[in-house]
Amino acid sequence: MLKYSQPKFYKFSEDSTQLANLVIKDAPKGGSLLDICCGSGIVGIEISKGLNISRASFVEKQTDFKEHIELNLSQFRTENFSEVVVGDFIKIDMVEDFDIIVMNPPYFNRAHHRTSPNRNKDLCRAFDSGEISALVKKALSLLTRKGSFYIVLRDNDALKEIDDAIKGIAEKRVLKRSKEVLFLRLRGLNKN
Numbered sequence: 001m002l003k004y005s006q007p008k009f010y011k012f013s014e015d016s017t018q019l020a021n022l023v024i025k026d027a028p029k030g031g032s033l034l035d036i037c038c039g040s041g042i043v044g045i046e047i048s049k050g051l052n053i054s055r056a057s058f059v060e061k062q063t064d065f066k067e068h069i070e071l072n073l074s075q076f077r078t079e080n081f082s083e084v085v086v087g088d089f090i091k092i093d094m095v096e097d098f099d100i101i102v103m104n105p106p107y108f109n110r111a112h113h114r115t116s117p118n119r120n121k122d123l124c125r126a127f128d129s130g131e132i133s134a135l136v137k138k139a140l141s142l143l144t145r146k147g148s149f150y151i152v153l154r155d156n157d158a159l160k161e162i163d164d165a166i167k168g169i170a171e172k173r174v175l176k177r178s179k180e181v182l183f184l185r186l187r188g189l190n191k192n
Helices: 014-026 042-051 063-076 119-125 131-141 156-166
Strands: 032-036 055-060 081-086 098-103 143-153 170-178 181-188
Touching (some): 014 042, 014 098, 014 143, 014 170, 014 181, 032 042, 042 055, 042 063, 042 098, 055 063, 063 081, 131 143, 131 156, 143 156, 156 170, 156 181
Parallel strands (some): 032 055, 032 098, 098 143
Antiparallel strands (some): 143 181, 170 181
């Protein structure tokens, strides 16, 4: 793994590299990629390199990550097109569909988890009830006909939100269980 630039309040974990490696093994080469909750862009950059992605978009809510994403893209990404969007994914108008969407979201439901005194760190670690299902529904709407959405999670509340969100619109496959971490692939039912 290359040395990526990251903010002081957050360090990516092994889950990020495992997610990238699973996607590289599972998804076809080429095509387009959307990395949601991208942090410093590590998952999307690794997948882009491994699958020779032609177009990659990175979406991160926190502005403190932007300089790190851009630095990492300039150091580790090929000449293929990349776009960095800072903002709330739910509120952003995305006009293009994607062959691969990945998400390494916050892991813990804020209602059942101790909040961090560091606001940036808390945003990286905790989600509000309903937030994961909203992210999943929007991501599924942006998949190409044969596209796949890959997620890593560790919270039962997040899994319940995903299961509720995909009823009747997507199929779920567990790609790997690792300790308390679950790696999923979702595909739209009406798109295949």
